[in-house]
Amino acid sequence: MISVGFVGLGLIGARRFHIAQKMGCRIAFAIDPDPARWASLQVEGCHYASSIAELNTVEQGPVDAIFIAIPHDLAHSACRWALERKAHVLCEKPLGITLAEAGAIRSQSKAAGLHLCAGFNYRFLSGVAAMRDLLREGGLGDLHRVRICMAHGGRPGMEAEWKLQRKRAGGGALIDPGIHLVDLVRHLFGEPEVVDCDLRRRFWNVDVEDNCSLRLRIGSAEVTIDVSLTSWKNLFSIEAFGRDGLILLNGRGGNYGVQTVEYVNRWFWNGKDRRSLQDFGTPDMSFELETRAFLRKVLDGTPDSVLSTAEDGCEALRIVEAAYAAAVTRPAS
Ligand SMILES: NC(=O)c1ccc[n+]([C@@H]2O[C@H](COP(=O)([O-])OP(=O)(O)OC[C@H]3O[C@@H](n4cnc5c(N)ncnc54)[C@H](O)[C@@H]3O)[C@@H](O)[C@H]2O)c1
Structure with missing residues (x-):
């Protein structure tokens, strides 16, 4: 045992x-x-x-x-x-x-x-797995653009929690939860470089950003990540646009809403219609799947291509650090 x-x-x-x-x-x-x-x-x-x-x-x-x-x-x-x-x-x-x-x-x-x-349990979300499969099947063609959005509204008193203190958390919305999204970009689309980053403190009386807009580039594709801790509804979406189609992921279960993944091929109305819509409902099994994958690897070395490594943890932090270094920081507005 x-x-x-x-x-x-x-x-x-x-x-x-x-x-x-x-x-x-x-x-x-x-x-x-x-x-x-x-x-x-x-x-x-x-x-x-x-x-x-x-x-x-x-x-x-x-x-x-x-x-x-x-x-x-x-x-x-x-x-x-x-x-x-x-x-x-x-x-x-x-x-x-x-x-x-x-x-x-x-x-x-x-x-x-x-x-x-x-x-990095988001890698194990059903919607992310479906998106990964669609990308592997090549339905997007050359990647043009990716837009990722994650938002929540926190809770009263959150400004006193360690999660919004620079010394304890290492930063604000960019490092957490933004680092999940940086990891997903690497995991799904490839190694990005930082273009620019805009950090703002809009609502919470804290010493870190509560909103972050990060622009990355993968080859000629542009990737934007928007994280907000001042949106009063939980949101999670990944939109990927390519030469031959697009994939829209919405929700991540729980209070982020039903997970759906839609694929649309270019000019579907004018040829072969390969559109699909997958609905994974509200369960979020990502922690369970990640924990199992980790323990299987510990037990008998079973490799798992989804499970993150220390290298992934370092690379995500390297990008977050580069984004902080490139950031324009704006006061509350
Ligand atoms: N993947 C996700 O979706 C997700 C969501 C939330 C948090 N997290 C991550 O999980 C980690 C913990 O976050 P959380 O939300 O559980 O925070 P939390 O504040 O709910 O829990 C932290 C716990 O650590 C305990 N603690 C403090 N100092 C300790 C010490 N020296 N030794 C042992 N325990 C100590 C606290 O008493 C508390 O119970 C963070 O790295 C956070 O970024 C991940």
């Missing part, structure tokens, strides 16, 4: 915990400074601790894998500790708050022969 440990039992850590439990993993330990987080996650044989230091005082057997889901500024040291314990690691994106941090743990994992996966 595969054995796992958890660092961070917040929104995402708890979600992965439930999945591991459902999969029948042995959960050896779970660390979170807030004991209230443990309350609904009581599992026999699991050692609960409020910090890594506290866990270290108790003799622990080896674990196969450790899941890390904590504020971004703590990710680097937690990954280092987990890799020193000879565990494979799935750390939620980003792999630290700088490329230097991510690069250091990538090197450590390589030297130790351990998997280090960045949690």
Whole structure:
């Protein structure tokens, strides 16, 4: 039986915990400074601790894998500790708050022969999988343009949370959730370079951007990524336009709405109509599929072309850093 440990039992850590439990993993330990987080996650044989230091005082057997889901500024040291314990690691994106941090743990994992996966679960969304298939089938022809939009409206009091503090999160909308979209661009379309980036703080009284418009280029194709934390409805869409057709992905399940993927071929009305429309409803299985793919890889080395690597985690951060360096930052408007 595969054995796992958890660092961070917040929104995402708890979600992965439930999945591991459902999969029948042995959960050896779970660390979170807030004991209230443990309350609904009581599992026999699991050692609960409020910090890594506290866990270290108790003799622990080896674990196969450790899941890390904590504020971004703590990710680097937690990954280092987990890799020193000879565990494979799935750390939620980003792999630290700088490329230097991510690069250091990538090197450590390589030297130790351990998997280090960045949690890029959007790759496992049903809509993204369908888009990936359509792209593989070549229905777009030469890529002209990609437009990605992600938005939500946060919640009252969000300005006090770590997610909107530069020191803790590493930035605002661009690094989170923007890094997911940067990763999807690389995953679906290829390696982009940064053209320009516009950052704004429109609503939240914080020291990071709550809106970001990023322009990238892949060869001659233009890619735009718009992220907003001040749209009062959750939105997620990817539109890809090519010489021979277009693909429109909408929604990502849950409160981002039904996932649909539509393909339209050029001048369908004037020849062979190859249009399609797929509807995946509201379930979001991405965390479950990613967790399973990661644990399969840990268990028997089963490769998975969708699962991200430490390299992917680093490349996404490299682009985010380049975008911050290129950014025009504007005050609240
Ligand atoms: N893929 C996605 O869709 C998605 C969505 C949200 C968050 N995330 C990522 O997941 C990670 C965690 O985000 P979250 O939403 O779960 O945050 P959260 O604030 O809900 O949870 C963070 C948890 O970490 C705990 N913590 C703080 N310091 C700790 C330490 N030293 N050791 C152990 N635990 C500690 C906190 O008590 C809290 O329970 C981040 O990397 C974030 O970017 C991913």
